[in-house]
Amino acid sequence: MKKILFFLYFSIFTSNILSASDSDFYRSTGKIYGVYGVVLILVLGLIFYLISIDKKLKKIERNLDNE
Amino acid sequence: MNIKNNWWKYLGVLCFIYAITAGLLIPLKPGIAEISEHSLYSGSSVDLSVRGYNTSFAEENYSGYIRLSGSQQIKASGFNVLDNQNAILHFELPHSFEGQEKVSEATLVINSPLHGYAIYPNLRILKPETDIPNNAQWENILEVTEADWKFAFPYRNIIVETIRNTFYHVAIWMAMFVLLTIALVYSILYLRKGNPVHDHVASSFTYISLVFGVIGVATGSVWARFSWGAFWTNDVKLNMVAISMMIYLAYGILRASIDDNDKKAKTAAIYNIFAYAAMIPLIMIIPRLTASLHPGNGGNPAFGTDDMDNTLRMVFYPAIIGLGLIGGWIAQIGIRIKKIDEKLINRALND
Known part of the structure; x- marks a missing residue:
């Protein structure tokens, strides 16, 4: 249920941006893509670090199984 | 998750979501x-x-x-x-x-x-x-009558929409300073008391700070492309940040290169104090003494009055809190993993 709510929240949020009309200046100078890039790097950076923590945990789990 | 003990994690996620949605959706002033x-x-x-x-x-x-x-x-x-x-x-x-x-x-x-x-x-x-x-x-000049209060970010020439990056690029640096300070405190605590848990806290916080720093450099590079025209400039702050990142990368290498746990923790704690003492003048002081493309020469850019306004602050401060708490959460997971690892090693030694 939480996941569905989360998905709904973000799909509404992204569709808001994507449906911006021409009279909206959001993307008229192209500068907003710099912001998208920054947010993307931020989220990806955190995810990559989480993946590395996940790998560390996997190693410990393997050690546990070997005992 | 228990809300009573983990409320700060929920708060962090809420602040982060708020910073992303509000930061991207609120329009600019004309x-x-x-x-x-x-x-x-x-x-x-x-x-x-x-x-x-x-x-x-x-x-x-x-x-x-x-x-x-x-x-x-x-x-x-x-x-x-x-x-x-x-x-x-x-x-x-x-x-x-x-x-x-x-x-x-x-x-x-x-x-x-x-x-x-x-x-x-x-x-x-x-x-x-x-x-x-x-x-x-x-x-x-007659006083211009102030318009009805409308929630919008200020318009600045050249940076235009990228003013929103304040909530991500600047906030992640602020969060990094907070996390590094926590790491410093626990490094000093470890040297005083010798409790291995303090070393776990110090190292986990330093690692997540390093990740934040790398994200900070990468996001800054994208922002520079859109407002200064190049991914990397010879700006003094960028070069000083590069040196600081090297110093903290060396922290990771130092830890990995010492096998004995006790020695590793002690050396790392001392090195961490040195790294922190080197980073503050490098990032916070030197760029403000010379000409820099970053705002706030001789001032306090992120909290000063010229570059920020109240609408920016209403997203900027929650962004710092959100990123700081999420960083703390990730660090806490690292600490727990290290505790488990240590317990397993001790058990294996006792058997």
């Missing part, structure tokens, strides 16, 4: 994107074509002014609206201005009752060689 001429001669009449950003010339009653750096202005005698973004302003410039200088700095101001005013600085008014007297006179 601004002046372009004007046709930057140098005007006093005593002449000019048609200045103005391209607005987020303006609605056709729908509202705008008025235009040219303001001198002192306290005088002239109102546009004509405001011909072409469409919402384009208008031609007609000015009859007075033939003289106060002072003996040949050039006066001026600012173009457009004002609407609904959306407030937008300004374009960097206008010059020059005195021509031969003076042509006319009837126009500078008038004293």
